[in-house]
Amino acid sequence: DQQVKQNSPSLSVQEGRISILNCDYTNSMFDYFLWYKKYPAEGPTFLISISSIKDKNEDGRFTVFLNKSAKHLSLHIVPSQPGDSAVYFCAATSSGTYKYIFGTGTRLKVLA
Amino acid sequence: GAVVSQHPSWVICKSGTSVKIECRSLDFQATTMFWYRQFPKQSLMLMATSNEGSKATYEQGVEKDKFLINHASLTLSTLTVTSAHPEDSSFYICSARGQSAGVSYEQYFGPGTRLTVT
Numbered sequence: 001d002q003q004v005k006q007n008s009p010s011l012s013v014q015e016g017r018i019s020i021l022n023c024d025y026t027n028s029m030f031d032y033f034l035w036y037k038k039y040p041a042e043g044p045t046f047l048i049s050i051s052s053i054k055d056k057n058e059d060g061r062f063t064v065f066l067n068k069s070a071k072h073l074s075l076h077i078v079p080s081q082p083g084d085s086a087v088y089f090c091a092a093t094s095s096g097t098y099k100y101i102f103g104t105g106t107r108l109k110v111l112a
Numbered sequence: 113g114a115v116v117s118q119h120p121s122w123v124i125c126k127s128g129t130s131v132k133i134e135c136r137s138l139d140f141q142a143t144t145m146f147w148y149r150q151f152p153k154q155s156l157m158l159m160a161t162s163n164e165g166s167k168a169t170y171e172q173g174v175e176k177d178k179f180l181i182n183h184a185s186l187t188l189s190t191l192t193v194t195s196a197h198p199e200d201s202s203f204y205i206c207s208a209r210g211q212s213a214g215v216s217y218e219q220y221f222g223p224g225t226r227l228t229v230t
Binding site for chain 1: 116118144146148153154155156157158161203205207209217218219221222223224226
């Protein structure tokens, strides 16, 4: 039972354009969401997070949007840079357990 | 700050042997550590949650007798893969939650350990 899904396994974007990565979840108990960037054989690197009481959080080139009614969140990267090429995972958690449930990942390729 | 290390970074062992992976929080005390496993081109799957001084809580489908977790101190958790088989070959990642985290959701991830069982 995949509680967190990223339906696009890969995405290619031209440098300078916007990258939009999507994530859907099923468990309404999740109240905190995070995005991580990951390279092969390395640990994930935290990018940005959002609480369920908000619908948007911005940090530099990264913005996360949360639509609770649709159980959907997205990560916008603008402008995209070649160094952003990596696998991106969304994760969801809830107060009490603090366990992260990761999505299936989206491989982003930013073309120079 | 908030650095988590793992040792070894990679290990090759023979089928039937056991291997121990260490996870350390270097500059903070971690009351809770989490262990994840990632197969190639797949997601990070939570294996277990370990709290200092108590037994680990395993996720459904994870064999607790095969994956022994010990969280003996506030800075060290170990994962021992017992009687390893080739299908245990994977990338193992730990994360740690600080003692002073309170209601914070933040976890800090280690760099991972690549296990290959031959």
